[in-house]
Amino acid sequence: AQSVTQLDSQVPVFEEAPVELRCNYSSSVSVYLFWYVQYPNQGLQLLLKYLSGSTLVESINGFEAEFNKSQTSFHLRKPSVHISDTAEYFCAVSENNAGNMLTFGGGTRLMVKP
Amino acid sequence: DTEVTQTPKHLVMGMTNKKSLKCEQHMGHRAMYWYKQKAKKPPELMFVYSYEKLSINESVPSRFSPECPNSSLLNLHLHALQPEDSALYLCASSHPGLRWAEKLFFGSGTQLSVL
Numbered sequence: 001a002q003s004v005t006q007l008d009s010q011v012p013v014f015e016e017a018p019v020e021l022r023c024n025y026s027s028s029v030s031v032y033l034f035w036y037v038q039y040p041n042q043g044l045q046l047l048l049k050y051l052s053g054s055t056l057v058e059s060i061n062g063f064e065a066e067f068n069k070s071q072t073s074f075h076l077r078k079p080s081v082h083i084s085d086t087a088e089y090f091c092a093v094s095e096n097n098a099g100n101m102l103t104f105g106g107g108t109r110l111m112v113k114p
Numbered sequence: 115d116t117e118v119t120q121t122p123k124h125l126v127m128g129m130t131n132k133k134s135l136k137c138e139q140h141m142g143h144r145a146m147y148w149y150k151q152k153a154k155k156p157p158e159l160m161f162v163y164s165y166e167k168l169s170i171n172e173s174v175p176s177r178f179s180p181e182c183p184n185s186s187l188l189n190l191h192l193h194a195l196q197p198e199d200s201a202l203y204l205c206a207s208s209h210p211g212l213r214w215a216e217k218l219f220f221g222s223g224t225q226l227s228v229l
Contacts, residue, residue, distance in 0.1 A: 043204050044204070045220070090156055090157075101170070104158075106156055
């Protein structure tokens, strides 16, 4: 069975500072990996995904994540955060033979301070 | 249209009430999902419909009854709920198939309070 661990429940950071949100997964088979973002009172939006190919994936708003198979990690990074990045971030995994099963990590609350 | 629309946005109900949550999408997606999200917790999968047929039921109590009347609509019928069922209920949709999980589109959710 697959599982996802997000090591930090909250990450406070000052505006324009870099940030890393950590995600580790456990699975006995190959996986697809995702980061979703949830703004207050809204549903989840896909931020970026790793399906295959290049291990470094990027989003349109400056976030990137790197798939590290040996460390079973998919950490999310941004070199300079904005106030508007304040949100809950969820890492998720799907085993690529598991049909419609998507497992979420516990979430990390990113709090960007001025 | 790239939206998943959920109604109502907020719902307060008593434990003896019967109510329904509604979800609609017009993206041609043939997989639709119900998730339950408690405060400060990740979403938990409840049900999955593929091509209007229930394909996954994650051992959800029978007081929750899903329905998929057509490829654009998904309902969740609620009856005799408990206060611990209070949560944000999220609907999502996607293309089913080998890489179904490539992108889930989520609605904004229905915030349910059971008194």
